[in-house]
Amino acid sequence: CGKLNEIDIEDQTVYEEENSNLTVGIRVRPLNAKELNDSKITSVIQVNGQNIIVTCESVQHTFTYDHCFMSQMDTSEPGYTDQEIVFKNMVSPLVQNAFEGYNVCLFAYGQTGSGKSYSMMGQESAQVNIISIDEAVGIIPRFCQEIFTRISTNMNTKTTVEISYFEIYNEKIHDLLTNVMNGVKRAPLKVREHPVFGPYIVDLSQHCVQNYKDLQTWLKVGNSQRATAATGMNEKSSRSHSIFSIILTQTQINNQLNSESMDASRRSKINLVDLAGSERLSQTCASGDRLKEGVSINKSLLTLGKVIASLAENTSNRKRGFVPYRESVLTWLLKLLLTVNAIISFAKF
Ligand code: ADP
Ligand code: MG
Numbered sequence: 001c002g003k004l005n006e007i008d009i010e011d012q013t014v015y016e017e018e019n020s021n022l023t024v025g026i027r028v029r030p031l032n033a034k035e036l037n038d039s040k041i042t043s044v045i046q047v048n049g050q051n052i053i054v055t056c057e058s059v060q061h062t063f064t065y066d067h068c069f070m071s072q073m074d075t076s077e078p079g080y081t082d083q084e085i086v087f088k089n090m091v092s093p094l095v096q097n098a099f100e101g102y103n104v105c106l107f108a109y110g111q112t113g114s115g116k117s118y119s120m121m122g123q124e125s126a127q128v129n130i131i132s133i134d135e136a137v138g139i140i141p142r143f144c145q146e147i148f149t150r151i152s153t154n155m156n157t158k159t160t161v162e163i164s165y166f167e168i169y170n171e172k173i174h175d176l177l178t179n180v181m182n183g184v185k186r187a188p189l190k191v192r193e194h195p196v197f198g199p200y201i202v203d204l205s206q207h208c209v210q211n212y213k214d215l216q217t218w219l220k221v222g223n224s225q226r227a228t229a230a231t232g233m234n235e236k237s238s239r240s241h242s243i244f245s246i247i248l249t250q251t252q253i254n255n256q257l258n259s260e261s262m263d264a265s266r267r268s269k270i271n272l273v274d275l276a277g278s279e280r281l282s283q284t285c286a287s288g289d290r291l292k293e294g295v296s297i298n299k300s301l302l303t304l305g306k307v308i309a310s311l312a313e314n315t316s317n318r319k320r321g322f323v324p325y326r327e328s329v330l331t332w333l334l335k336l337l338l339t340v341n342a343i344i345s346f347a348k349f
Helices: 083-097 117-118 139-151 213-224 289-317 331-332
Strands: 002-005 022-028 045-050 053-056 060-066 069-070 102-109 157-169 172-175 191-194 198-201 206-209 241-255 259-274 344-348
Touching: 022 083, 045 069, 053 069, 083 102, 083 139, 083 241, 083 259, 102 241, 117 259, 117 289, 139 157, 139 213, 139 241, 139 259, 157 213, 157 331, 172 213, 191 331, 198 331, 206 213, 289 331
Parallel strands: 022 069, 022 344, 102 259, 102 344
Antiparallel strands: 002 102, 045 053, 053 060, 157 172, 157 206, 157 241, 191 198, 241 259
């Protein structure tokens, strides 16, 4: 999750000492019915603290991550929910970071069918209301619910929440909240770079939301507009990157004067990214349009990898080497959240 105080962008020295700016968590989803009946699947996966142990043909491979999550469908612990555990351990601290004024970015990475959308959004039928959260609800609704809970308990601060939701499909940006106007699909949106504030999407719609119910309405609109197409691996898979953005603006209320002091305003940006499937093209039997999609997906994921690697090298060598942000729309847009001073983490599936 990228973490950078936008107010301090100019002052590059402020967070230089924070070295552990990349957090990676892995989540293993339960086998589905087809996989359970597949005699070729013989590997066994176990989680032990931060280690994940894969036993394949009697050989053990151990991988270490900041967080490891594995579904335990038969847990007897009351109130146990996988989604809640992922949120509490890996994501809830980011809500705190956002309220402290940091920018936050979370990527869900993994191949199609591995559980990215389930983790980010949850099962479609899952519901959240003010009193309870359905256990199948994912990170994005939980994140928003926690934001509104915090807002309702802090009387000394006026906080506004603005959201936008868009997807990058074949390197083109589509607004998921105003994509269709009078039944006609809008042309893709363009990216421009502001000399001070960095890259932004021209004419991307932003919506002020007052409470969780408002937000739920927008989520429904956006989710129904996500471009989906069948592939050989998972017919419901999404072939686009979807980015749910929240801008949190906090303004201290001066109680004595009963007026808002604009000087005490704090703004943080949160990007929750459900990346497209990371599978290799040869695995998906793709051709034609599907092949074109696969090429652009792979290109942007490759660039994301290159950007992170360049940043890691720059950080460890304390240099300012070239970072290829502009090689893909995704990395260009998230440039400010992927800077040397950012704290980035991935949920890998
Ligand atoms: P992706 O977005 O990575 O392509 P999905 O999130 O659509 O994958 O998940 C594929 C299927 O697996 C869905 O039917 C989803 O409900 C199920 N699934 C994924 N993760 C879990 C989980 N942790 N527990 C239960 N079911 C899951
Ligand atoms: Mg998906």
